[in-house]
Amino acid sequence: MPVYNMLHAFACVSGAVGVAFGALGAHALKNKLNPQQLAAWSTGTQYQLLHSVALLYTVSHLPIVGVASGPYLYASYAFATGITLFSGSIYGLCLTKEGAGIRKLLGPATPLGGISFIVGWAILAFAKRPLVR
Template sequence: MSWFPSIAALSGATSVVLGAFGAHALKDKLNPHQAASWSTAVQYQLVHSIALLFVTSTAPLTGANLVASYAFTTGITLFSGSIYGLCLAPAGASVRKILGPTTPLGGIAFIVGWLALAYARRPTAPRL
């Protein structure tokens, strides 16, 4: 049994919590650019949580489906996680030097996940 469905559900719940947190608790603390970035991180986390749940619920977790599951999980962590950190870290904080380059790595992981999902769902030629 895989932990991916539970990870997907927890990530979905966390995205809702973080969306509310950003809209209310951080409303007066984030500048407009940070607020937009926070919103993007929440949206990508929620969309990819649903994608992860789809992958893990509709097919065996082998081959390309397993690659997609790991890629979506990695993307959620790196992409959304780094944006949350960048929005919360004060200007000049040394952690920003790590988080900044992490965001595109998470984006690449999302792309890999979607490509793996496309490969896993490709039509197969009929066997004669």
């Protein structure tokens, strides 16, 4: 599958999951999670949705056929990584009990995902910069 198709599909599925998880948090989980967990869940869904749209933007700058490279590809990977690590780890932390072994992996994944988001935005800041020759 060409990278354009893969990243485009990831962005669309991520957007759908973000909406579904937002509804899940607002309805099914509101009596199961404490207020801090609900706030974290909401942050995870908001960042997931925002960066799914950002990912669609970056993917729209990639060639549909041929080899993709350059800042938009790197920003796309950064956003996809950020969605997975940041939002995914927040969901996992909210749904697992204190002391569960997986939490040792999920906790450090959250800031790594945040850094991935920052890297994606930084790459975009320079994407349209004229090349110095």
